[in-house]
Amino acid sequence: MPKIAILKFPGTNCDEDVLRSLKEVDSGVKAEIVWHKDFRVGGGWDAVIVPGGFSYGDWLRAGAIAARSRAMRELAEATTRGVPVLGICNGFQILVEAGLLKGAFLPNESGRFICRWVRLRIDNPKGPWLSLTRSGDELHMPVAHGEGRYYIEERDYESVVSSSPILRYLPSDNPNGSSYNIAGIGTEDGYVLGLMPHPERAVNSLLAPRGFKPGGEVIFKSVLHSLKPGW
Amino acid sequence: MGLYRVVAVVSLKKGLKDPEAETIQKDLVLRHGYSAVKEVRVGKQLTFLVEAESPEEAISYVKEMCDKLMIYNPVIHELYVTLHA
Amino acid sequence: MGLYRVVAVVSLKKGLKDPEAETIQKDLVLRHGYSAVKEVRVGKQLTFLVEAESPEEAISYVKEMCDKLMIYNPVIHELYVTLHA
């Protein structure tokens, strides 16, 4: 069984949710919440998830302080060794702030925090986190963020649009005014992926409101599938 | 009539705890060795481009506006209004 | 050695939609009739109390720190650093 680290900073608050949901997807999973002070590249982690929350209170800017932390330097090192990394919500913001993914974040266009379910569509699924999905698949899951307006400059967008995995809100569902309706984006090989919506809140149909299906399950299944020896 | 750029800064009153500033100082500035920084304070800066007869008028116009609109809360904030340099 | 107050203002680049500024402007003009306000911009102001040899040194210390620590994000922000008046 692969070993997954769930990296926790002061203010991270979705760590236990990710753990619970991973176990719901596969009860045998080996996953562990790792306090940022204890996180090491050499910890033998097969994948790392940076969960949501408000690291360091999100003071200054969402994810900005955590992005400069020692743990994130270790994580950056891990990505060069091909360890898959998933950033969810604040985790995505941290990865972007740390320069592991392109773009930047701005406050929601409404000026308010927003918590609601949205529909996403996948472009260029690639890499371990999306291995069981196909281009054009629709996934449903909730967002909950105040600074979730993903922004990417046009030339950067041009350079990733046809090569990198991108998750987009259906245009009618964009909750924050992000560029090109982007909800999530990955590196070209898809090993590092970040997304604003919360897949861990969408692994069980019990938690999906009427009209929505739990679309987070496939992301966790994908990584567990991809990490199986021989993949 | 002229156009004036008036800057209003809203910050927490002295003596009140400022968790944002403290976190920035402790977990960012000092952690990375910028120890010459003795204190950090955080405020919000609003810049208004105002049409007025004179700079004084522009300033007092903005002051009144900030009060009326309750852009800051006099109970916890201080407001500092100047003409943009 | 002296203590200098250095002010760093982080604001959104022009052209990026700033909901806070828009809300204030809408509220100002539409609801309260302050139509002399032509533009509103919002920024975050960080004030650092810095120990340095000279004001110039204090400023360049803060500038460097802001770059290194990414106090602002050059993709979306402008940074403006001055000595406190």
Next chain:
Amino acid sequence: MPLNREEVEEIRSILGREPTIEELAMFEAQWSEHCSYKSSRRLLKLLPTTGRSVLIGPGRDAPAVEVFPGIAVVFKIESHNHPSAVDPYNGAATGIGGIVRDILTLGAKPIALLDMLYLGDPRDGRARWLVKGIVRGISDYGNRIGVPTVAGDAWFDSSFNTQPLVNVACVGIARTEELVRCRPASGDLILVIGNPTGRDGLLGSSFASKPLSDNPSEDIGAVQVADPLMEKMLIDSIAELVQRKLVKFIKDLGGGGLTTAVAEVAADFELGAELRLDELHLRTELTPLEILVSESQERMMIVISREKLEDVAAVLKKYDVPGSVVGFFDRSGRIRAYYKNGLVADVPARELAKPRDIKRSSKPPVELVKLLNPVGDLPEVPVSEALDSLLSSPNVASKRWIYEQYDHEVGVRTVLKPGFGDAAVLRLDDSRGIAVKGDANPRYTAIDPFNGAANSVAECYRNLVAVGSTPVAFVDEPNAGNPEKPEHFWYFEMIVKGIAWMASELGVPVVGGKVSFYNEDYRGRQVKPTATIVGVGAVEDVSKVKTMDLKYEGSAILVVGHTYPELGGSEYLARVHGIEAGGVPAPRPSSELRNASYVAKLIDRGVALSVHDVGLGGLAVAIAEMAILGGVGVELYLERVPCRGCSRLDEVLFSETQGRYVVEVRLEEVGGALEVASASGVTAAVIARTTGSKFFTARWGSTTVFEKGLDYLRELYEDGLRKYMV
């Protein structure tokens, strides 16, 4: 409220000498209304506090009930009305902080927040500023600490324009055997952990125990800036301390600060304490007096045995939570505080912690009689327009603008989310869960505090039943005026009696609560006295939980319970006729019980497809909400509504008679459902059917009373509150 002359005299006689200024401050903090309940304790004894499920009743920071064998729910309510009136953002935020810390004291894990907000008229500028600040404060704080805000109540009324009511509740869970219930013993160390103490919040609880000054900016000492990050670190570090069994006792440093925390524990366990005030970690230099009574937020007191100190320190260091050993408990029965080796206070713990009750006089205000008179002949108004007006009333309209600002999903438990049903439901393990909801109706309690408060209890009960839970326990928060004014105190008295009566009748204990007095505006006018009730229900199988949106075309709609001509105090009278008077709907506990158990049966047997209780705005509003949310049309036959004494259409449509539910039932199950009803003496009738038409139509015999498009109604409902908030 500063100590009065008799109180100072009493302190002299307790000490047998002149008190020091530190001692005076300690008494002032501890004997404030907020901390001591000196005016309210006698009446609170009337509340039914016992029951099979009750593990810990009133007395501790928070009560605990056993919802399932081995699973305890810890929940509590709190008001932050006064701080929110002067600083809505931080006032509301620190209210959340405080209530969460109450839950931590038993070692429970906070899993849900509720906010019950009684706010000003959204058309008023200051009121709107308060609303926005309060909601943002709750949002920023609750979201940051990772506890979902899953339910609440929101009410808009000009009586709250300058003094809103911000009542918040937190729900936590723990395994029963893991609740922190040890006794602190002599020799145990007292630690204060969390934020360094500052001058902020100095004597905040005495601030909450007096009317607002007319110049709010003078109350700076009582203002506190919220620090949700520190709160989150407290939650995480305490969870680890508890899990590793390193603490014996935990207490929140709330109203009255260090003094209250230490004095109450010492008094409860017949101990004394020795404090070294200079050991406490501070933010700025403070005098010993300030250290004793500062109410800086995000601080907790933990009591540990000496040999655990090193382990505790390591946990605190891991989370970067500052802490200091400020003293220890002893057998002296006295609180002795030293500052730099000088003794600054030496007072008996018991006398400090338990001031004598004050018997307040109580007298119904004379104007009240007029309010209670039956409302005279109402002009006939078109009911169709009345319905529009009700659906767009901010009190009735969707609260989406509020709850979408709250992360109500964190924790991956929220099975029934805000806006979808009468209460929120959270899953615990795979199949079991709990339902939670908070309710009040300030208009009812302002007209008739006894019956109004009883109705708040009943409404909360119905909301819990409607989603498919079994009510287990309540906590309550009466928000009243100045207890020194007999006309204000009377409301409090009646509210408590009304709550006690209804809770006893329903057989659900009131296991805890909080009292808020001095809710007056700066002119000394009492805001609408309000009885807020929060309830918890047990859900055996979360997959059976019922939402209120209509599900299918072609099903039958049942109403459960009789409708009486009870328009007094209703939303209809207020909104459409501008009248806030009349006898409020009568509480009818026996039909509440009967109807509830019937609805529970329908849910349990899988007969009910959707359920909604009838509340504000009456039957018409309840059905409209179900249709709007489900996007399913309805044809309503008004002549079939079981009524007693109704002579007008508006009575049938908008009466707020209690104890009623609307249930959607599959056509083929109707016969069975009605049989069960008559067998159990319950009034139930099919009054409508669902259609594929996307219209809400009401007929009386062959006449069409109204016919409205669902999209049109949805717009009214969704926009009623939102339109003021942009």
